[in-house]
Amino acid sequence: MASGARNDGRFEPWKAPGAEPYIRIDRVTKKFGDFMAVNDVSLKIYKKELFCLLGGSGCGKTTLLRMLAGFEEPTAGKIFIDGVDMAGIPPYERPVNMMFQSYALFPHMTVEQNVAFGLHQDKVPKSEIRQRVTEMLDMVKLGQFGKRKPHQLSGGQRQRVALARALVKRPKLLLLDEPLGALDKKLREHTQFELVNLQEQLGVTFVVVTHDQEEAMTLSTRIGVMNAGEIVQVGTPSEIYEYPNSKFVAEFIGSVNMFEGRLIEDEPGHVRIHCPDLDGNVYVDHGVSSPPGAVVFAAVRPEKIVLSRDKPASADNMAHGIVKEIAYMGDMSTYLVRLDSGKMARVTQPNTWRHADDRITWEEPVYLNWHPSSPVVVSE
Amino acid sequence: MTGRAESPTSQRLSTGVQLILRVLHHFAPHRWTHARLLKWGVTGRTLVIAVPYLWLLLFFLVPFIIVLKIAFSETQIAMPPYQPLVHWVGDKAVNLTLNFGNFLFLLEDNLYWKAFLNSLKVAGISTFFCLLIGYPMAYAIARADSTKRNVLLMMVILPFWTSFLLRVYAWIGILKNNGLINNFLLWTGVIDQPIVMLQTDFAIYVGIVYSYLPFMILPLYSNLEKMDLTLLEAAQDLGCGPFKAFMKITLPLSMPGILAGSMLVFIPAVGEFVIPTLLGGPESLMIGKVLWTEFFNNRDWPVASAVAIALLIFLVVPIVYFQRVQARETGGGVHR
Numbered sequence: 001m002a003s004g005a006r007n008d009g010r011f012e013p014w015k016a017p018g019a020e021p022y023i024r025i026d027r028v029t030k031k032f033g034d035f036m037a038v039n040d041v042s043l044k045i046y047k048k049e050l051f052c053l054l055g056g057s058g059c060g061k062t063t064l065l066r067m068l069a070g071f072e073e074p075t076a077g078k079i080f081i082d083g084v085d086m087a088g089i090p091p092y093e094r095p096v097n098m099m100f101q102s103y104a105l106f107p108h109m110t111v112e113q114n115v116a117f118g119l120h121q122d123k124v125p126k127s128e129i130r131q132r133v134t135e136m137l138d139m140v141k142l143g144q145f146g147k148r149k150p151h152q153l154s155g156g157q158r159q160r161v162a163l164a165r166a167l168v169k170r171p172k173l174l175l176l177d178e179p180l181g182a183l184d185k186k187l188r189e190h191t192q193f194e195l196v197n198l199q200e201q202l203g204v205t206f207v208v209v210t211h212d213q214e215e216a217m218t219l220s221t222r223i224g225v226m227n228a229g230e231i232v233q234v235g236t237p238s239e240i241y242e243y244p245n246s247k248f249v250a251e252f253i254g255s256v257n258m259f260e261g262r263l264i265e266d267e268p269g270h271v272r273i274h275c276p277d278l279d280g281n282v283y284v285d286h287g288v289s290s291p292p293g294a295v296v297f298a299a300v301r302p303e304k305i306v307l308s309r310d311k312p313a314s315a316d317n318m319a320h321g322i323v324k325e326i327a328y329m330g331d332m333s334t335y336l337v338r339l340d341s342g343k344m345a346r347v348t349q350p351n352t353w354r355h356a357d358d359r360i361t362w363e364e365p366v367y368l369n370w371h372p373s374s375p376v377v378v379s380e
Numbered sequence: 381m382t383g384r385a386e387s388p389t390s391q392r393l394s395t396g397v398q399l400i401l402r403v404l405h406h407f408a409p410h411r412w413t414h415a416r417l418l419k420w421g422v423t424g425r426t427l428v429i430a431v432p433y434l435w436l437l438l439f440f441l442v443p444f445i446i447v448l449k450i451a452f453s454e455t456q457i458a459m460p461p462y463q464p465l466v467h468w469v470g471d472k473a474v475n476l477t478l479n480f481g482n483f484l485f486l487l488e489d490n491l492y493w494k495a496f497l498n499s500l501k502v503a504g505i506s507t508f509f510c511l512l513i514g515y516p517m518a519y520a521i522a523r524a525d526s527t528k529r530n531v532l533l534m535m536v537i538l539p540f541w542t543s544f545l546l547r548v549y550a551w552i553g554i555l556k557n558n559g560l561i562n563n564f565l566l567w568t569g570v571i572d573q574p575i576v577m578l579q580t581d582f583a584i585y586v587g588i589v590y591s592y593l594p595f596m597i598l599p600l601y602s603n604l605e606k607m608d609l610t611l612l613e614a615a616q617d618l619g620c621g622p623f624k625a626f627m628k629i630t631l632p633l634s635m636p637g638i639l640a641g642s643m644l645v646f647i648p649a650v651g652e653f654v655i656p657t658l659l660g661g662p663e664s665l666m667i668g669k670v671l672w673t674e675f676f677n678n679r680d681w682p683v684a685s686a687v688a689i690a691l692l693i694f695l696v697v698p699i700v701y702f703q704r705v706q707a708r709e710t711g712g713g714v715h716r
Binding site: 069071090091092096097098100102104105106107108117118121122165166169 | 610611613614615624629632633
């Protein structure tokens with residue numbers, strides 16, 4: 001995952017003590033009539049970050065973005081960009097540019113005119129406009145298409161025009177609303193990396209809204225997961241994936257097996273959970289902060305479960321079941337296993353060997369087991 | 381009827397009708413006609429299109445040819461009051477006399493030129509005011525919320541429920557010397573003499589702008605309503621204030637609507653006859669009125685027809701231009 005490489009460079013301004021956030025969203029609430037679109041959200045986003053707001057439709061992520069751009073005013077709370085209170089400042093006076101989900105290219109203007117539009121508003125000298133537009137179009141690899149109208153371009157080209165138009169003004173902050181939403185899968189993967197490269201090259205702070213968790217994982221330095229108008233977790237992609245703080249986040253990001261259970265042993269070094277759906281208990285090698293006897297969920301990712309025909313040595317962290325479905329996906333296979341309790345469990349196994357004649361197959365009884373570090377204990 | 385078009389309908393028909401259709405389908409003359417029509421390239425689709433074309437042919441092209449014929453003939457005191465174009469000379473030869481005198485007469489007598497230019501002026505100014513009043517109205521309706529929008533549109537269309545003639549007559553009651561406006565102004569003491577409004581050019585403008593305003597508003601509305609509002613947000617985001625965004629985005633994108641509305645007002649306004657007759661003064665010179673006078677008062681059918689043909693030719697030019705522009709705009713993909 002690209003994010004891993006990014007984190008190796010240790011770009012983690014949110015951990016630096018006393019670092020000044022570039023954007024400070026301070027207890028912002030937005031109501032449309034009775035509907036609470038954004039509910040008491042506080043966020044700090046730092047310079048040169050690529051921050052993703054991730055959530056399902058109607059979770060308030062776009063409303064939050066539109067408040068940053070200035071198209072909506074918060075009902076309560078304050079937004080500071082570069083230390084300046086944005087209250088009452090109209091969109092055309094903010095140091096912010098936005099890339100719209102529909103791209104919103106001006107249909108009556110050529111690509112060049114679209115890109116130059118923002119510079120004309122700033123009364124940039126003509127010769128400089130020409131130079132910057134050419135530079136920008138070359139950067140997004142559209143140098144040949146300057147004289148075309150938007151309807152003469154493909155979806156991917158339009159997306160790049162929209163990006164060029166937003167970036168040519170050299171904003172300190174670029175807001176992107178579902179930037180890759182309208183592209184097909186292949187193009188999307190390609191464009192993701194281009195976007196990240198461009199962002200690092202220009203040193204612009206990006207705030208991206210997306211409903212696509214894969215996109216969020218690949219692009220961002222940090223993700224803010226939103227649900228029903230609230231931020232439920234903020235963290236790096238791997239934090240969000242490996243350490244979800246709630247059942248919602250665990251289920252929203254990637255797929256996960258949720259085993260409901262009760263804490264029966266709670267030590268600082270480990271916990272044991274009794275799950276009626278499993279044959280043994282769940283043993284977790286780290287402490288959790290729930291009172292003994294509380295109802296909790298042990299979340300185990302499908303790729304962290306191992307399938308075997310032989311009974312595992314440990315009585316904990318295992319279950320017995322029968323393979324019901326196999327989805328072969330080339331690089332890996334997903335097995336749907338019906339446990340003896342009747343619960344369906346999802347397991348993914350990499351297809352390491354090309355010729356595996358003794359691969360586990362349909363209707364075969366199997367054992368599931370996982371390492372004690374794998375389960376994440378979350379509450380409702 | 382083609383077999384393809386028949387099948388879905390016949391499912392819904394009663395069994396009796398289905399039976400008749402099935403028998404008819406195997407009936408020799410029916411099959412023969414069907415096959416023959418298909419051979420000529422006549423299908424259900426062409427028949428559907430043919431009906432309106434036939435209608436236009438019959439009720440537009442044929443009368444137009446008759447008028448054209450009269451325009452090239454000479455006046456005579458008879459019934460009908462013009463000479464036929466075609467004479468039989470002896471048994472076999474045909475003598476065709478085309479008389480261009482009527483058209484030359486239009487050029488000689490500057491009455492026609494003046495009337496025509498004046499009509500263009502009146503129509504042009506009226507169109508300008510329709511646009512000035514209609515654009516904000518169309519804009520407001522297009523941006524109103526959807527429940528209000530229908531009510532507002534209804535109010536624009538509502539005057540059509542009353543006869544056009546009655547509405548123009550109503551303006552006489554409003555504008556005349558002891559009419560609504562003058563009486564009110566006299567009563568409030570703003571004036572002590574009634575302002576002469578009826579039978580002036582002012583009244584003609586009021587009448588035309590009032591009558592044709594919906595024709596300006598409706599195409600403008602349908603254009604403005606379709607506009608993608610995120611374009612305005614994008615313009616604002618790139619540093620445009622609301623007014624500048626309107627000038628740079630909304631206005632250019634509404635150009636097809638402006639053109640459509642202007643043509644719908646301008647073209648009929650040039651030939652307008654009722655409004656200048658009822659509201660204008662006796663000296664108000666408009667081509668529609670001149671045509672009426674030639675036809676009914678002077679009974680000079682050939683000159684009246686020549687005036688009609690000349691008017692048509694002058695109006696066809698802007699219509700063709702307008703269609704060109706529209707074709708270019710739609711081809712240019714104003715709406716993605």
